[in-house]
Structures are given as C-alpha cells and as structure tokens.
Amino acid sequence: MPADPSAIARRCGECTACCDGWLKIRIRDHDVYPGQPCSFSSAGKCTIYDERPVDPCRNFVCGWLAPTSPLPDWMRPDKSDLIFLPASFAWRTIPVDVAVAVGKRPKAKARAWLEAFSRDTRRPLLLQSDGEWHAHGPPQFLRDMIEQISGGLDPLR
Numbered sequence: 001m002p003a004d005p006s007a008i009a010r011r012c013g014e015c016t017a018c019c020d021g022w023l024k025i026r027i028r029d030h031d032v033y034p035g036q037p038c039s040f041s042s043a044g045k046c047t048i049y050d051e052r053p054v055d056p057c058r059n060f061v062c063g064w065l066a067p068t069s070p071l072p073d074w075m076r077p078d079k080s081d082l083i084f085l086p087a088s089f090a091w092r093t094i095p096v097d098v099a100v101a102v103g104k105r106p107k108a109k110a111r112a113w114l115e116a117f118s119r120d121t122r123r124p125l126l127l128q129s130d131g132e133w134h135a136h137g138p139p140q141f142l143r144d145m146i147e148q149i150s151g152g153l154d155p156l157r
C-alpha cells in the first residue's frame, strides 16, 4: 500500500506487507484480512496503482515508513515480519503502539528490539505473535488488555 512517496525519505521498496492481508482493511468492497491479501495485489504490484483508493492506500504510512520513525532500517516490515502502528489507540490517555505480525510471528530480533523500545520509552505495546496478543507495559495495562481483548477488542481494527 505504498503511500505518496514525495514527502517521505524512506521507500517501501519491495515491501508489500500492508497489501498482503496482515492488516484488516476494505478495498472497493473487498475485505482484506489475515489470510486474504488485497484482490488488487499481484506479484508484489498494485494492479490499480493509479486509481488506488485514498483511504487507506494513499494515506497509509506504517510506523517504519513514517518520517519520524524510531525503527531502524533493518526493521522494514517485510524484513522484520511486523508492521508497526504507533499510537494506534489510547489507554487512559497514553498512546499504545501495536505491532502486527507479518506471517506467523515477528522475527525474534525485531520483537526484542520493540520490547526494549517499549520498556525504555515507557510506551505500552501490544504485539501479535502466533495468533495471540502480548501486552507490554504497566501491570494495570496488562490487566486491562487481557480483559478488553477477551471482551472483544480487536487491535487490528
């Protein structure tokens, strides 16, 4: 889902993780979700690139591509096996970062980097791995996430 490249230093390059069905999006009445890539993605290319929707395709900038990204170069989603969504929602007014797995689970090095980042910056993190969500942050955040996720919160939305 490569964004408008004009304002961004990094480039998506060969990454197509956000078109490949790891996020939940809807494109022209087609649902995209884990296991269901975008219908318009073919061989790593967008077949409707010039007419792709503004939302989400043109607007979407993942947390690696963002100009202010704290993530190192080697954590591009197709290399780290995770899509970083910074400040995806708020917990008690505190921004929560979400890391969505690309495939079964993020690479171990990428997961360790993000967990250390969460700890060092005191930013709560929800990380997806092997189909489950793992919360990192204060004990109350962990308790709240267990309750909210078992109650139906879907961090992919």
Ligand code: SF4
Binding pocket: 001, 002, 018, 019, 027, 038, 039, 040, 041, 042, 045, 046, 047, 048, 049, 052, 053, 057
């Ligand atoms: S329409 Fe194109 S840019 Fe948008 S999700 Fe599908 S393949 Fe990606």
Ligand code: SF4
Binding pocket: 001, 002, 003, 011, 012, 015, 016, 017, 018, 019, 060, 061, 062, 063, 064, 065, 076, 077, 078, 083
């Ligand atoms: S996941 Fe990020 S780097 Fe990969 S194609 Fe989407 S916006 Fe670009």
